[in-house]
Amino acid sequence: MKAGRRDDFPRYSRGPGECPEVKYLRLFVKRVKLYEIHQEIFRCPTGFIPEIRRHRNSITETSGLSDFLNELNEVQRGAVTATSGPVMVLAGAGSGKTRVITYRIAYLIRNEGVSPSNILALTFTNKAAGEMRHRVDSLLRHGSAGGLWIGTFHSIFARLLRNYIDLLGFSRNFTIFDADDSKSLIRQSMTELGISHDSLPVNTVQGMISRAKNSFVLPGEFQRSAGDYNRQKTAQIYELYSRKLKENNALDFDDLLIKPIELFNLHPEVLEELQEMFHYILIDEYQDTNRAQYLVAKMLGARRRNIFVVGDDAQSIYSWRGADITNILNFQDDYKDVCTFKLVENYRSTGNILKAANSVISRNVRQIKKELISNRNQGEPLTLMEAQDERREAEKVGERINSMRMKQEYEFGSFAVFYRTNAQSRVIEDVMRRLRIPYRIFGSVSFYKRKEIKDAVAYLRFILNDRDAESLLRILNFPPRKIGDVSITRLREFAEDKGITLYQAIIRADEGGFQQRLVNALGSFAGVIEKLREMSQGATVYEVLSELFTLTSIPLLLQAENTAESLARYENLQELLSMARDFSDHNPDGNTLGDFLENISLASNYDEAQDSDNYVSLMTVHAAKGLEFPVVFITGLEERLFPLNSYEPEQLEEERRLFYVAMTRAREKIFLSWAQTRYLYGQPHYCLKSMFIGEIDSSIVQKESGTYLSELAGKEKTDTGQSLTEFQRRQQQASAPALPETMQKKQLDAIRKGTMVHHAVFGSGTVLDVQGSGSKQKVRINFRSAGEKTLMVQYANLSVQR
DNA sequence: TGATGCATATTTTTT
DNA sequence: ATATGCATCA
Numbered sequence: 001m002k003a004g005r006r007d008d009f010p011r012y013s014r015g016p017g018e019c020p021e022v023k024y025l026r027l028f029v030k031r032v033k034l035y036e037i038h039q040e041i042f043r044c045p046t047g048f049i050p051e052i053r054r055h056r057n058s059i060t061e062t063s064g065l066s067d068f069l070n071e072l073n074e075v076q077r078g079a080v081t082a083t084s085g086p087v088m089v090l091a092g093a094g095s096g097k098t099r100v101i102t103y104r105i106a107y108l109i110r111n112e113g114v115s116p117s118n119i120l121a122l123t124f125t126n127k128a129a130g131e132m133r134h135r136v137d138s139l140l141r142h143g144s145a146g147g148l149w150i151g152t153f154h155s156i157f158a159r160l161l162r163n164y165i166d167l168l169g170f171s172r173n174f175t176i177f178d179a180d181d182s183k184s185l186i187r188q189s190m191t192e193l194g195i196s197h198d199s200l201p202v203n204t205v206q207g208m209i210s211r212a213k214n215s216f217v218l219p220g221e222f223q224r225s226a227g228d229y230n231r232q233k234t235a236q237i238y239e240l241y242s243r244k245l246k247e248n249n250a251l252d253f254d255d256l257l258i259k260p261i262e263l264f265n266l267h268p269e270v271l272e273e274l275q276e277m278f279h280y281i282l283i284d285e286y287q288d289t290n291r292a293q294y295l296v297a298k299m300l301g302a303r304r305r306n307i308f309v310v311g312d313d314a315q316s317i318y319s320w321r322g323a324d325i326t327n328i329l330n331f332q333d334d335y336k337d338v339c340t341f342k343l344v345e346n347y348r349s350t351g352n353i354l355k356a357a358n359s360v361i362s363r364n365v366r367q368i369k370k371e372l373i374s375n376r377n378q379g380e381p382l383t384l385m386e387a388q389d390e391r392r393e394a395e396k397v398g399e400r401i402n403s404m405r406m407k408q409e410y411e412f413g414s415f416a417v418f419y420r421t422n423a424q425s426r427v428i429e430d431v432m433r434r435l436r437i438p439y440r441i442f443g444s445v446s447f448y449k450r451k452e453i454k455d456a457v458a459y460l461r462f463i464l465n466d467r468d469a470e471s472l473l474r475i476l477n478f479p480p481r482k483i484g485d486v487s488i489t490r491l492r493e494f495a496e497d498k499g500i501t502l503y504q505a506i507i508r509a510d511e512g513g514f515q516q517r518l519v520n521a522l523g524s525f526a527g528v529i530e531k532l533r534e535m536s537q538g539a540t541v542y543e544v545l546s547e548l549f550t551l552t553s554i555p556l557l558l559q560a561e562n563t564a565e566s567l568a569r570y571e572n573l574q575e576l577l578s579m580a581r582d583f584s585d586h587n588p589d590g591n592t593l594g595d596f597l598e599n600i601s602l603a604s605n606y607d608e609a610q611d612s613d614n615y616v617s618l619m620t621v622h623a624a625k626g627l628e629f630p631v632v633f634i635t636g637l638e639e640r641l642f643p644l645n646s647y648e649p650e651q652l653e654e655e656r657r658l659f660y661v662a663m664t665r666a667r668e669k670i671f672l673s674w675a676q677t678r679y680l681y682g683q684p685h686y687c688l689k690s691m692f693i694g695e696i697d698s699s700i701v702q703k704e705s706g707t708y709l710s711e712l713a714g715k716e717k718t719d720t721g722q723s724l725t726e727f728q729r730r731q732q733q734a735s736a737p738a739l740p741e742t743m744q745k746k747q748l749d750a751i752r753k754g755t756m757v758h759h760a761v762f763g764s765g766t767v768l769d770v771q772g773s774g775s776k777q778k779v780r781i782n783f784r785s786a787g788e789k790t791l792m793v794q795y796a797n798l799s800v801q802r
Numbered sequence: 803t804g805a806t807g808c809a810t811a812t813t814t815t816t817t
Numbered sequence: 818a819t820a821t822g823c824a825t826c827a
Binding site: 123124125126127128152153154155158176178179201203253254256257285288317318320321323420421422423443477480482483484485486487601602603620621622623625626641644645654658681 | 803804811812813814815816817
């Protein structure tokens with residue numbers, strides 16, 4: 001993400017008297033007309049006189065804006081023009097959320113004379129940031145949005161940290177570690193601490209650390225509050241991991257959010273400076289903010305309190321990543337004088353689609369009630385498709401796409417197929433290919449996560465930051481230089497002995513008493529690095545990368561291998577090369593190696609711009625958020641898949657929101673589908689229809705035969721789950737009798753630590769421990785009469801006791 | 803040191 | 818089914 005120019009950034013050393021506000025702005029107060037639209041929709045404390053800051057030069061031009069505001073409905077207009085003090089906009093799906101933010105920014109600049117560089121707009125995705133910038137740009141005269149701070153939380157704070165991080169003991173050329181890098185560092189930390197990866201999986205630790213960071217719990221506090229054994233171990237790992245990050249002069253994604261908070265706490269003068277900088281703060285997708293983001297936004301906005309948040313609690317689907325739905329639910333408590341606007345007029349979907357979505361989401365308890373109102377016609381009913389298995393399901397989807405494309409005026413690009421888990425995409429993909437339907441999968445392995453790309457990028461990273469040992473280890477023996485694990489271990493010992501970094505050890509390898517062959521290899525490696533580093537001072541990223549490829553012959557090696565895979569990798573490297581060239585061309589004022597790397601680190605695989613080709617879109621429901629399609633297929637609507645194993649009410653509510661997001665993507669038509677059996681991890685499983693199907697108003701759901709579900713109400717009531725409460729349904733499912741032979745394993749998932757089980761020979765006992773999974777799963781059980789035994793789940797024929 | 807087979811673990815993942 | 822990490826052998 002590129003936003004603004006580096007040089008409009010305030011220097012830390014600059015005194016407060018010189019801040020831009022004093023230079024360009026003067027203050028005056030204006031009474032803003034309060035919009036009295038449906039009291040419920042818009043409430044604002046009475047007697048509230050907003051303070052407005054204006055740009056000296058544009059005070060006069062207020063009239064030209066009326067046309068611009070006419071493009072908004074009343075509530076939207078209210079949200080755009082209430083420019084002072086805290087504002088919350090609850091924007092239902094398809095209600096013109098982005099429009100409100102962009103118009104508000106344009107309004108601030110054009111009408112209120114705010115300087116763009118005093119506005120900070122935070123988003124979650126690069127795509128959203130890009131779109132926002134683009135739309136603001138086209139609302140304003142070209143160029144007048146320059147200096148605007150629009151970007152993702154991560155990219156904006158990465159930029160801020162580049163200027164201040166020396167205050168925290170990092171240097172400004174820090175590397176941003178992605179999830180893989182940090183996993184590997186965590187793994188290292190665990191090994192050093194002698195903590196077995198089996199008893200405490202790396203993924204778990206990574207999750208716990210990330211969650212701690214997202215909640216702004218630092219290692220010290222984590223340690224203090226660590227209750228059980230695993231958490232205590234994790235506390236140690238967290239501590240060591242943080243130290244290692246510092247040694248590497250690296251920040252992980254979460255650090256980009258919490259380091260600013262640490263910085264502000266330690267250096268209030270920096271915070272003040274930024275508070276003087278950002279007069280207006282706007283946050284998109286506020287329901288997805290985690291605690292760290294919440295804190296940092298609150299700190300930045302504390303002085304002027306011009307904080308504007310847009311979100312929809314019903315679309316909060318990232319709680320498992322630390323998003324804290326209470327941030328939006330409690331916004332009104334945090335800012336007592338908040339103006340709240342509810343956007344409920346939906347411009348996207350037909351009446352039936354909204355009716356369906358409303359009927360589903362209304363079952364959630366934790367929510368801010370709001371019902372979307374359609375301004376379109378009723379449209380078609382939803383269609384429910386049942387298939388024997390997932391293959392047949394995919395075929396039905398494909399056949400529908402083909403027939404609708406023939407009959408009606410839909411093109412491939414009108415269709416989207418959603419699924420809950422990525423694993424489901426494979427079959428769909430197969431079938432699409434067979435039916436010759438052009439498709440595109442969103443969110444498969446990210447370009448930047450591919451090995452060859454990561455290797456090349458690791459070189460670039462290391463050139464910039466020679467403390468980045470993670471990258472160093474990646475490239476030291478790639479391409480192979482006969483520097484193996486043994487040599488690396490020795491090298492590390494040598495480095496530790498001398499108290500120098502690994503790279504310094506490489507440079508001084510001749511002092512280490514290593515084999516001459518190794519010294520030579522290390523020397524030639526260092527030669528490559530030094531040469532590239534020198535070059536990187538003046539040359540473009542493209543030139544450095546080309547030189548890298550020449551010096552290391554990585555592309556040549558791949559070409560020589562001449563397998564389909566190696567050639568694909570070769571192509572990817574070429575792609576990287578042309579990306580480097582594009583980058584230099586498109587970012588004339590920020591195209592250093594560091595800029596390029598930051599861009600790569602913070603890019604994601606969902607960012608790719610939609611090209612003009614005409615294809616069906618395949619993606620997970622998560623990836624679909626923020627998009628819309630005329631026709632939507634929601635597949636795999638089965639219990640334990642969608643909703644995915646969620647017995648806790650909170651999780652179930654999140655699954656329901658996810659389903660809500662899926663439905664509200666559709667403009668004209670929704671197909672719901674489920675399969676009676678499905679392969680899961682290579683094992684066939686019988687499936688039950690998802691409870692969500694039964695939650696939709698049955699008068700607008702048609703079977704393929706054309707019968708409405710409401711007509712079947714008497715016969716199939718229990719089947720659709722409609723007459724059952726959620727609780728009853730869960731109960732029924734938990735005790736679902738006699739799943740067929742192959743299904744038993746699934747049911748045995750219920751066996752975990754503490755479960756009471758019964759065994760034909762040993763009698764009853766308590767599960768102490770579960771090891772492994774699948775057909776090799778074993779359990780350790782303490783039997784009341786027979787004592788402790790370890791049994792294979794597969795053969796033990798255990799039954800769960802309640 | 804590199805290649806090969808074996809065991810293991812598989813939600814979602816804006817950055 | 819499939820990818821990934823880990824241990825063992827050539």
